[in-house]
Amino acid sequence: MIKEFDQKLDLVKQQNIIETLKDLQAFLGDTPLKIAVCIKAVPDTETKIQIAQDKKNIDFTGVRFIVSPYDEFAIEEALKLKEKHGGETTVISVGEGEATDILRDALARGIDSAVHVNDPDFASLDPLSTAKVLAAVIKDNGYDLVLCGQQGVGGDNNQVPAMLAELLDWPQVMLTVKAEIENSSFKVEREIEGAHETVEGSLPCVFSTQKGLNEPRYPSIKGVMAARKKEIVIKDANALGLKGQVSGQLAKLKVKEIALPPSRPQGRVLEGDVDSQVKKLVELLRTEAQVI
Amino acid sequence: MASNNGIVVFIEQRSGQLRKSSLEALSEARKQAPKGQVPVVAVVIGENVKDLVPEVHKTKPDKIVLVDNAQYKNYSTESYAFALAEIIKKENPAYVFAANTAMAKDLMPRIAARLDSPLASDVVEIKGSNGKLTAVRPMYSGKVRAEVEFDSPLAFLTLRPNIFPIVEAGNGVQPQIEELSITTDKVRAKVIDTHAAEGQKIELSEASIVVSGGRGIKGPENWNVLQSLCDVLGAALGASRAVVDAGWIDHQHQVGQTGKTVSPQLYIACGISGAIQHLAGMSSSKVIVAINKDADAPIFKHATYGLVGDVFEIVPKLTEELKKLNLHN
Structure with missing residues (x-):
């Protein structure tokens, strides 16, 4: 039991030494x-x-x-x-x-x-x-x-x-x-x-x-x-010496109003087999959406 | 605008390449400050930037200020902030516009703080009333739109790319060109190297078409299926967070929260279910096409056109069909 205790104590000491060495290394090398x-x-x-x-x-x-x-x-x-x-x-x-x-x-x-x-x-x-x-x-x-x-x-x-x-x-x-x-x-x-x-x-x-x-x-x-x-x-503001100098009230950028974004127009799911879906899509992109 | 002080627009360039979204910002400035009423001043900073004057002139600023010096060959926060802040102090504008890019995200807050002025970032709409501008910007990942106002004689706005149209004005008088010599010794963080990221041929946030892939593409070996579609459309390749986290593609491609925000004319989501974090990055696209085999996927609620089916059947067919159109020629 005493032997075991000593082993554990050694381990603790070693770990402390490692920490100390790390500290020393940091101090000297970096x-x-x-x-x-x-x-x-x-x-x-x-x-x-x-x-x-x-x-x-x-x-x-x-x-x-x-x-x-x-x-x-x-x-x-x-x-x-x-x-x-x-x-x-x-x-x-x-x-x-x-x-x-x-x-x-x-x-x-x-x-x-x-x-x-x-x-x-x-x-x-x-x-x-x-x-x-x-x-x-x-x-x-x-x-x-x-x-x-x-x-x-x-x-x-x-x-x-x-x-x-x-x-x-x-x-x-x-x-x-x-x-x-x-x-x-x-x-x-x-x-x-x-x-x-x-x-x-x-x-x-x-x-x-x-x-x-x-x-x-x-x-x-x-x-x-x-x-x-x-x-x-x-x-707080006092501790930082900012009382009366910085506050939400004094902020120069203010939100006037927030709103939900305009909802996108209802989209549609194209029907049919793959060929007709793809053909329809290309047609819509060119004629209706005019993005290609 | 009642203020007579006008708008200064920062025109971004890298290696002599003008950023298209800067011309969008310049066009919007011209719209908010009609010619003859309040001046619009375009500022270009760099080395050998005189060549860019004709391109900037198309959107008809009243004046183009050039800072042309070897010191500005590479972007650095401190040198560019110094030059632009000096010009702003000299021009004394009511507003400063810039495109909301990586450079602007670095530069504009720094200058706004230097001049103790507010900044509205990632603006998608600008309203003018009673001589003052207010800015509309998305918050909470696009789930709300906030109209913000400025309690300040000077305010900064960065404009989301691909939202504001470029308007090239007709014939007019030549703008006044002013060359300024501004240099600073105080550059503590220096750019020593710029190297292109792998894989992305077209920059996501400025692309007019984006093709994105999610879990539905099944594995990193299948990107070529989407890349072929990108090539035929001249599109940038995007990705959902799930596949970036899975290591299928570099983070440069990620669209949505913790990735990029895009507003292309056309967004094609392939095998993407449409998590709220993904929608945050692409819901301001003009047209959204969703291709997914799960008819109940949330992406379909946001899609202009939905195709329920297998990505690996639909995308190659779509690519073939588009090839017939010879879009590039």
């Missing part, structure tokens, strides 16, 4: 990275959308929130970069109660700490205001890298990451599909129409993440347990 990941809670993409009574937004009653799918690539990349280079990772979200679950989920995947920006002033922010809030959280806190999903699904604005880079006065690489970092330098591939671009530069930088960058992991049970013990730091 620069550890301080990474911020900006994420957003969005309605589940399967949600049946109803228009709210004020016609300014959708009706959120009963809507289930998920982390925006592009943000999952940002979280995963932060975890991978930390595994390789050491350092620390923080996840940040601006939102109300719905943000808590996605922050907890990011912690469960292995992110070290979380900041929840929650203030009634920050309801219905436009992308520029959101970028201002995130910049206030990130600025002067020693971050080397900020990762954001390329767009928040739902608003589909595709603006916050580049705006954030501008407000921080950092370089940016949007729509990243491959990222390598070595000694504070980055070499990143981004997707453009029909091609990939390779971009090089020095940290700090903002990357927006695109599908293809990595395969996001799921939280492990161990991760879920560990996440319960991690603290989510709450910040």
Whole structure:
């Protein structure tokens, strides 16, 4: 029994040594990275959308929130970069109660700490205001890298990451599909129409993440347990020094009205055997639709 | 428009190739700012871009501003943002238009933030009333349309490709050409290489015809069946998320949420059931053809013309039938 205990103790010690060595390696051979990941809670993409009574937004009653799918690539990349280079990772979200679950989920995947920006002033922010809030959280806190999903699904604005880079006065690489970092330098591939671009530069930088960058992991049970013990730091407009400067009211981009899209005219299913279907289709495309 | 400050339109080019959707944006600017009332200024940034003037001139801007310098040979966020922001400050427009492309997604938010101005992205309709523009843009993957307004003297709009028609105006006076020398040392992220993605002959988001495949094509060995149809139509090849995730084709081809949004004249969905995430990327197509053996597939609810049957019987026959028309000649 004592022998067994000693063996186990040795194992623990060894594991600690490995961790220490990893730390040392990161310290000597490579620069550890301080990474911020900006994420957003969005309605589940399967949600049946109803228009709210004020016609300014959708009706959120009963809507289930998920982390925006592009943000999952940002979280995963932060975890991978930390595994390789050491350092620390923080996840940040601006939102109300719905943000808590996605922050907890990011912690469960292995992110070290979380900041929840929650203030009634920050309801219905436009992308520029959101970028201002995130910049206030990130600025002067020693971050080397900020990762954001390329767009928040739902608003589909595709603006916050580049705006954030501008407000921080950092370089940016949007729509990243491959990222390598070595000694504070980055070499990143981004997707453009029909091609990939390779971009090089020095940290700090903002990357927006695109599908293809990595395969996001799921939280492990161990991760879920560990996440319960991690603290989510709450910040409001006052704490960020933004009271009276940034709010939904002050946003310069405002939704005037939202509506369901015009329904498509009723289509038709072509009858008959394959030959007659195909002939009919070609005729309709030429004469009725006039698209070929 | 009551404002006298006009519209600046960013004209995108890569390697001397003008982007067609930039001319769409320029045409829409001209429509919103009739000649003689408020100026429309087209901005072209690059190296040796003077050759593009005649093409830009067809849509009749009042002025074309050229920034022609070796520094702008390759696109970089910081150099282009610097040049365009300087021109905007100088021209003092009420609105800045650009096509919603990968370049615009990178560039426009950056400049909008620099000038502390709002940006409406992926706009599909522009309305003018009481001298102000409002923009209609899809949200929630196209499940709603939001009309947005700007509480700002300057606002940015990026226009979804393939939605706004190119209007070539008749004869008119030559536009004023202004060449500006603007350079910046502050370029921290540099493009060192551009390489074409494999497989895609025609860019999806700008193609006027798209042929897409889903699970119904049964395996990656069968893309050639759809590619033949693409070739005869001059179409781009698209794909559903399911087959991209299955590794049958590169993500460049994915249409829908977490992929590309397309608005072609004709969209042919082959063996695609029509999940909501796919519809998000193609429901603004003018004409949708669905080919699927499952008559209950949701795609048929959205199709202009539906063909219930086997993709492998229908598509080759359709290709043959279209070949007879000699569409390319």
